[in-house]
Amino acid sequence: MIYHISVSSVLRKTVCDLYTNLVTRPTGVAVRQAIEAALAELPEPNVTVIDFAHVKMLDFSCADEVVGKLLDFYQNAAAQPQRYFLIRGVHDGHLEAIEAVLERYNLAVIVEEEGGALRLVGTLEDGARRAWQVVNAHGHCGPLDIERALGAPAGSATRVLDHLSARRLVMRRDDGFVSLPQSV
Amino acid sequence: MTTVITVPPSLDDHTLEQLLEQLAPVAIDQKVLVDARHTRWASPYGLTALLTLAQSRGTQAAFTGPETEETASYWQRAGFYRYAEELFEMHGHVPRARTTSAESNVLLEITPVAKSDDVHDVVDRIQSKAQQILVNELNLDPMATMRFAMTLSEVCQNIVEHAQTMGWVAVQTYRYRQRLGRRVVVIAVCDAGIGFRRSLESAPGRKLSDRWDDAAALEEAVIRGVSRFRDPGRGQGLAGVRRYVGRWDGKLSVRSGTARISLVPPWDDDLPLREHLSPLPGSQVQITIPERVPQK
Numbered sequence: 001m002i003y004h005i006s007v008s009s010v011l012r013k014t015v016c017d018l019y020t021n022l023v024t025r026p027t028g029v030a031v032r033q034a035i036e037a038a039l040a041e042l043p044e045p046n047v048t049v050i051d052f053a054h055v056k057m058l059d060f061s062c063a064d065e066v067v068g069k070l071l072d073f074y075q076n077a078a079a080q081p082q083r084y085f086l087i088r089g090v091h092d093g094h095l096e097a098i099e100a101v102l103e104r105y106n107l108a109v110i111v112e113e114e115g116g117a118l119r120l121v122g123t124l125e126d127g128a129r130r131a132w133q134v135v136n137a138h139g140h141c142g143p144l145d146i147e148r149a150l151g152a153p154a155g156s157a158t159r160v161l162d163h164l165s166a167r168r169l170v171m172r173r174d175d176g177f178v179s180l181p182q183s184v
Numbered sequence: 185m186t187t188v189i190t191v192p193p194s195l196d197d198h199t200l201e202q203l204l205e206q207l208a209p210v211a212i213d214q215k216v217l218v219d220a221r222h223t224r225w226a227s228p229y230g231l232t233a234l235l236t237l238a239q240s241r242g243t244q245a246a247f248t249g250p251e252t253e254e255t256a257s258y259w260q261r262a263g264f265y266r267y268a269e270e271l272f273e274m275h276g277h278v279p280r281a282r283t284t285s286a287e288s289n290v291l292l293e294i295t296p297v298a299k300s301d302d303v304h305d306v307v308d309r310i311q312s313k314a315q316q317i318l319v320n321e322l323n324l325d326p327m328a329t330m331r332f333a334m335t336l337s338e339v340c341q342n343i344v345e346h347a348q349t350m351g352w353v354a355v356q357t358y359r360y361r362q363r364l365g366r367r368v369v370v371i372a373v374c375d376a377g378i379g380f381r382r383s384l385e386s387a388p389g390r391k392l393s394d395r396w397d398d399a400a401a402l403e404e405a406v407i408r409g410v411s412r413f414r415d416p417g418r419g420q421g422l423a424g425v426r427r428y429v430g431r432w433d434g435k436l437s438v439r440s441g442t443a444r445i446s447l448v449p450p451w452d453d454d455l456p457l458r459e460h461l462s463p464l465p466g467s468q469v470q471i472t473i474p475e476r477v478p479q480k
Contacts, residue, residue: 021307023337024300025345057307057330059337060424064417093330100420100427 002047002086002181007066008054010034021057028065035070045082045171047180049112053089058097067109068101075107075167084168084180087121088112095121108169110180118181120169127152131160135170139182142175186246191220195230197437197470203237204462213242218272221251228354229372229470231264232294235352238271239376240465247272253279262354263293291317291355291369292336298350303340306353307333314369317357322367323476328432332369332473335428338421339373339469346412347377347466360474364451367475376466380405380440387412398441399459406438406445425471434473439464449474 011019014034015027022031039048050067052058058066067087074083087109090098095111102108102122111119120132127150134149135141146157165172170179189206192199203218210216218234220226226234238245247268250256259265260279269278291314295306310333318324318332336355343351353373360368381401384390390412393400404410406426409419429436429447437446437454444458451474 016301016304019304021304021311021333021337023307023334024303024341026300027304056311057333057337059334059341060420061338061341064420068417092327093334096331097334097424100424101417104417104420 002049003042004049004051005035005038006051006053007031007035008052010038011055020054021059022052022055022062022066023057023059025061025065028062031062032065032070035066039083042083045084047084047086047171049086049088051088052094055089055094058094060097060100063094063097063101064104067098068105068107071102071107071109071168072105076105082168082171084171086110086112086118086180108167110169118179124167124169128160128163131157132164132169135161135164135177136179138179140176140178142177145176186215186217188217188219191218191223191226191234193222193224195220195223195226195234197227197229197439197468200230200233201461204464207237208462211242212240215243215246216241217246217248217275219248221248221276223250224252224255226255226259226264227358227372227470228262228294228356228370229374229468231259231262232352232354232372232374233464233468234264235267235271235294236374236376236466236468237464238268239349244271244273246275248276249274249278251277261293262290262356263295267294267296267352288317289357291357292353294352294354296350297340297343297353297373297375300341300344303337303344306340307337310336310355314355318369321475322357322369322473323478324432324473328473331428335425335471336371338425339371339471341421342467342469343373343375343377346380346383347375349375349377349466351375351377351466360472364474366477369473371471372469374466374468376464379466380438383412384410387414397443397459399443399445399457402438402440402443402445403457406436429471429473432473432476434471437470439468440466 010031014030074080106123108122108124111121118136131146134146143157161177164170170177187210192202256279292310315329318329319326340353355371357369381398384401409423411418433449435449435452442461442463446454448454
């Protein structure tokens with residue numbers, strides 16, 4: 001099951017029911033903490049959509065709290081729960097702030113565009129990015145599929161897929177690696 | 185004894201220095217009269233800096249406003265007198281607040297910023313008013329309006345997070361004849377707080393370089409994105425402001441203490457760094473975004 005968190009709803013419930021802009025660091029802290037509390041109730045592994053629809057504006061400070069710190073915890077800290085994220089409902093203004101914080105933290109995240117297509121944004125080396133595209137296109141892959149698709153040397157794909165899995169960009173299962181929408 | 189400080193006929197970020205030079209030898213507790221009788225024009229930076237100056241005095245400063253009705257009326261509509269009457273001992277004629285339609289060039293009248301909620305309020309207000317003027321009159325991309333509000337949010341937050349006191353923000357558009365010959369939109373954010381140098385000095389365990397002064401602190405914060413917080417996510421606000429200003433051919437100036445640092449676009453001939461200026465407590469930020477001229 002894919003879980004869904006509306007950032008706009010969280011903002012209105014936790015900070016002020018009149019706010020439509022995600023601005024200021026205290027607002028970002030309050031929203032992130034509310035999202036973390038909601039995530040703590042979910043079984044793992046799980047995929048959660050963080051939906052920015054109806055958020056008019058996202059500034060850098062809030063992007064740092066709501067996206068940067070949240071993803072940093074789950075992608076970079078050791079032995080964290082298996083939580084995977086998709087970002088939805090973002091426009092170019094949101095993305096500018098999100099991409100800036102991803103770069104700062106050396107993070108990447110999957111963004112679901114309006115038509116449903118998935119796009120990887122943030123910091124990821126080219127080889128891993130190409131491997132992610134293959135997994136995303138096929139839905140389900142093993143190392144041999146990646147090596148074949150990319151013309152990569154035998155044995156090289158396992159490390160890349162492990163890296164993508166550790167960064168919560170694909171999900172590892174007993175029978176291979178799956179893209180996040182295919183994982184449920 | 186009261187020292188008279190004469191406000192220049194045109195008060196902006198450059199001519200404010202003339203005013204501060206007059207103020208520099210005057211002891212903080214000595215009474216001053218800020219004389220704006222012959223002032224004909226003031227930028228939002230000039231108006232917010234006057235309020236900041238009033239806050240920085242140990243003894244309440246006196247103030248006489250512009251004699252020209254048109255100027256006084258504009259300052260009233262820009263929100264200056266509303267707060268000047270609280271901070272200064274007012275002398276002479278004070279224009280009455282009018283309930284007529286707001287000045288269209290004033291996108292955001294002078295507004296106090298003390299807490300996070302104030303920043304939300306400022307962003308809400310600018311979004312509702314700025315879109316039409318920035319897009320239709322200054323030919324800015326609609327997305328640039330969004331980024332304009334982001335920029336405004338970040339510079340206002342600097343007050344809340346670092347100044348340790350309240351500050352002021354104002355946004356206006358006007359024709360910048362002197363240097364550009366085009367319309368500009370200007371954000372001014374001023375406070376009389378601790379300033380960049382003391383803010384960075386308050387970082388736990390911070391080692392100060394041999395050359396440590398207001399200019400060095402501004403270079404650290406504005407150019408290198410250093411913050412007093414160790415959190416890796418800090419310092420992004422001003423970095424985002426720099427990117428926005430660069431993309432739209434704008435100018436960013438930050439003054440703090442005795443120094444002023446600027447990101448200077450090709451249309452301006454300001455110095456990137458000015459040091460050994462007359463002191464003014466706190467931080468004063470000005471962002472200038474010029475009208476876009478369609479490519480031929």
